[in-house]
Amino acid sequence: MAYIDLLSAIHKSTPRDYLARVNDPDYPKAKAAELAKKWDFDYWDGDRKICYGGYRYMEGRWEKVARAMVEHYGLKEGDRILDVGCGKGFLLYDFTRVVPGLELSGIDISRYAIENAKEEIKDRLTVGNATSLPYPDNYFDFVYSITTLHNLYCYDLDKALREIERVSKKNKYICVESYRNEEEKANLLYWQVTCEAFNTPEEWEWWFEHTGYSGDHSFIYFE
Template sequence: MAEIDFMGVLHKSTQRDYLARVNDPDYPKAKAAELAKQFDHDYWDGDRRICYGGYRYMEGRWEKVARALVDHYQLPENPKILDIGCGKGFLLYDFLKVIPGAEIYGIDLSPYAIANSKEEIRDRLQVGNATQLPWPDDHFDLVISINTLHCLHAQDLHPALCEMERVGKEHKYLCVESWRNQAEKANLLYWQVTCEAFNTPEAWHWWFKQTCYSGDHSFIYFE
């Protein structure tokens, strides 16, 4: 297990006004969170003050992440790749630009995301829950989960991590939100709308140990 940052380049490209978000007169944090936690239109394509404000495919944005993952992990010629919390499938679509022969799969709890996913790969995506993955043991050459598992409560986080470990052969990578000091904790609380697992890096490592998660990881901090 190693900490490897594949996501920092994307996270740091966004400018954030934490106080404006938490104090918005139309979508104060509690209201925004209630809408976002439905993981429906408001979360993906609603007002920016709720969440993404229009989650659209951007040429090359996710390809750099896919390429970094492929360059790091030694995958077979036609690897099986699973994205847990795949959203609209943009990262999986860009994996095919890097490895055209990859066998891609995605799962997400949002019917809206799957219905509005990248049309070219929609038949490779399905609605489902990270706590019960519909694949056999050691099925995938690479399993990834980006900005998803911190949205789970403790009772779901444990089985989700166990499931991620179960279906992956060797290479696994997850990225979750975290905090190292009180400033980052406050910023995370101000900015997030779906986070339930407010863990420090040390607490995340405890979770990894409890669930026997052996893959790699990285943390998103709100500095």
């Protein structure tokens, strides 16, 4: 298991006003979180004060992540890849641009996201839960989950980590939100609307060891 940063460049490209978000008069944090946790229109394409404010495909944004994963894990035509928490499937689609012929699958709890996914790969996406992945043991050559698992309560996080380990042959990568100090902890609390697992890096590493997760990981910090 290794720490590999594949996401921070994208994360840091988004400006954030933490105090404005938590104090918004139209969507105060409790209201925004209540709407976001329905994983429906408001979460993806509603007001930016709630969450994404319109989650649309951006040319090249995810392709560099796909390319980095392909190069690091040596992915090739015919390999099976699973995205746990795939959303609208933008990263999976960009995999097709980097390595044609990959066998791609994605799963997400949001029916809205799957119904509004990238048309080119919509038929490869499934509505489902990370706690019970509908795939055989050791099925995928590469399994990844980006900014998803921190949305689970501890009892479901335990199941999801074990499921990711179960369905993968070898290579795995997880990216989750975390904090290293009180400032980052406050910023995370101010910005998030769906996070349930508020863990330091050391606590995340405890979870990995506890569940037998043997893949790679990285953390997103709200600096």
